[in-house]
Amino acid sequence: MNDRPRPCSNPAMLKHNTYFEGGVQSVGFERNGRRHTVGVVDAGEFHFATDAAERMTVVSGELWAKLPGEAAFRPFASGTVFEVPAKSGFEVKALAPAAYLCEFL
Amino acid sequence: MNDRPRPCSNPAMLKHNTYFEGGVQSVGFERNGRRHTVGVVDAGEFHFATDAAERMTVVSGELWAKLPGEAAFRPFASGTVFEVPAKSGFEVKALAPAAYLCEFL
Numbered sequence: 001m002n003d004r005p006r007p008c009s010n011p012a013m014l015k016h017n018t019y020f021e022g023g024v025q026s027v028g029f030e031r032n033g034r035r036h037t038v039g040v041v042d043a044g045e046f047h048f049a050t051d052a053a054e055r056m057t058v059v060s061g062e063l064w065a066k067l068p069g070e071a072a073f074r075p076f077a078s079g080t081v082f083e084v085p086a087k088s089g090f091e092v093k094a095l096a097p098a099a100y101l102c103e104f105l
Numbered sequence: 106m107n108d109r110p111r112p113c114s115n116p117a118m119l120k121h122n123t124y125f126e127g128g129v130q131s132v133g134f135e136r137n138g139r140r141h142t143v144g145v146v147d148a149g150e151f152h153f154a155t156d157a158a159e160r161m162t163v164v165s166g167e168l169w170a171k172l173p174g175e176a177a178f179r180p181f182a183s184g185t186v187f188e189v190p191a192k193s194g195f196e197v198k199a200l201a202p203a204a205y206l207c208e209f210l
Contacts, residue, residue, distance in 0.1 A: 014128070027144055029147070029204070031203075032201070038144065039132055040119050042118070059162070060141055060208075096137070097135065097136050097141075099132075101164050
């Protein structure tokens, strides 16, 4: 049983997240007990640390990612997916704004 | 030539939109001169009017839509698409939070 305080009384509530002075923004939601976000990476290069593992699906445009243990960025076109292990991190960059779905695994 | 004032000096800037007291939220972006949003419809039923025509792609979960001229809601599963004519409107509902990509046509 988890008796820690729950800061959010409505688990279905949508949440706006903004990072890097607005260069990456997302809307978070929960379904079937799984956390997700959909968001946009503006043109630029950004570093994200992961707590849980994440599955990233590009839904519009193209993202480049440098994944843990990899030396270079690789392109991920719309419709493709990459996963990032827990307790790690990745670099992501976009040449033009690109949208993604992030599923926390 | 369009000489109207431009309220947004950086056309690539991402914009957070919130509707229905936060029940629908999105992040807007522009690429190749085309406006897009990615967002989430929380559980509930909502009406949207369209100015431009829109193509809606469900990217996570399931949305139900009642399109112009149709008498009933139809389900659109993740990966499916519906389009809405300009200067019209549609009803959308979700039984659980669902994410979409909206392209303004």
